Amino acid sequence: MGYDLYVVTDEAIGRGRSHVELARLAVAGGADVIQLRDKTLSGRALLDTALAIREVTRDAGALFIVNDRLDVALAAGADGVHLGASDLPVEEARRIAPPGFVIGASAGSVDAAVRAAATGADYVALSPTFATGSKDDAGPGCGLATLSAVRAAVSLPLVAIGGITAANVADVIAAGADGVAVISAVVGEDNVTAAARNLRDRIAAAKAEGR
Numbered sequence: 001m002g003y004d005l006y007v008v009t010d011e012a013i014g015r016g017r018s019h020v021e022l023a024r025l026a027v028a029g030g031a032d033v034i035q036l037r038d039k040t041l042s043g044r045a046l047l048d049t050a051l052a053i054r055e056v057t058r059d060a061g062a063l064f065i066v067n068d069r070l071d072v073a074l075a076a077g078a079d080g081v082h083l084g085a086s087d088l089p090v091e092e093a094r095r096i097a098p099p100g101f102v103i104g105a106s107a108g109s110v111d112a113a114v115r116a117a118a119t120g121a122d123y124v125a126l127s128p129t130f131a132t133g134s135k136d137d138a139g140p141g142c143g144l145a146t147l148s149a150v151r152a153a154v155s156l157p158l159v160a161i162g163g164i165t166a167a168n169v170a171d172v173i174a175a176g177a178d179g180v181a182v183i184s185a186v187v188g189e190d191n192v193t194a195a196a197r198n199l200r201d202r203i204a205a206a207k208a209e210g211r
């Protein structure tokens, strides 16, 4: 299971399309991972959306991750959850989750990435890699040098998130990322499927170049 192209759904950026529609369009363009991220929905509404996305990702052979909400992820039969500094600690989620459940962790530094790995994360996301307008409290970008330093320090799958575009994705892969997580570059585009396919092709080309 790869993390090459990790698409985070966002209805505020998705040009009027629903989370489920965005997920369907993104997996049609080759997205390997879909994350449902919505801070506005009730638990019940988030579960209903997650159950629908679960069907889309299962049919497409993509991984399904729920942001923040371990309870909703487990109830929906999602493949995993993504946790940041203000969410459940990774080790607590690991204690509750079934074997094989994917727990992703945000990390804004090498130390945070090492801690995430030590406490049982399955992947680490360098957050944010570049400045982004898609998350209000994201802070300044960590940059490619930090990405390479995290790569050298952590053997887990490493995802870069924040300000990733078709223009910079090759540099992000060359700096050591195994994959990229995006909102605007795919979900914010008129043609989601074409944007996903273009990013995925650029990731594959950058990886081939690095071999």
Ligand SMILES: Cc1ncc(COP(=O)(O)OP(=O)(O)O)c(N)n1
Pocket (backbone or CB within 6 Å): 006, 008, 035, 037, 067, 068, 082, 083, 084, 085, 086, 087, 104, 105, 106, 125, 127, 135, 159, 161, 181
């Ligand atoms: C793949 C991925 N990386 C980072 C984040 C950010 O998570 P977090 O720091 O918990 O912030 P919120 O997204 O919950 O606002 C993410 N969601 N996904």
Ligand SMILES: Cc1nc(C(=O)O)sc1CCOP(=O)(O)O
Pocket (backbone or CB within 6 Å): 008, 037, 106, 126, 127, 128, 129, 131, 132, 133, 134, 135, 138, 161, 162, 163, 164, 181, 182, 183, 184, 185
């Ligand atoms: C969901 C999220 N988390 C981030 C973090 O830094 O933790 S940045 C981000 C949004 C990324 O959106 P875009 O691809 O449009 O920059």
Ligand SMILES: [Mg+2]
Pocket (backbone or CB within 6 Å): 067, 068, 082, 083, 084, 085, 086, 087
């Ligand atoms: Mg969170």
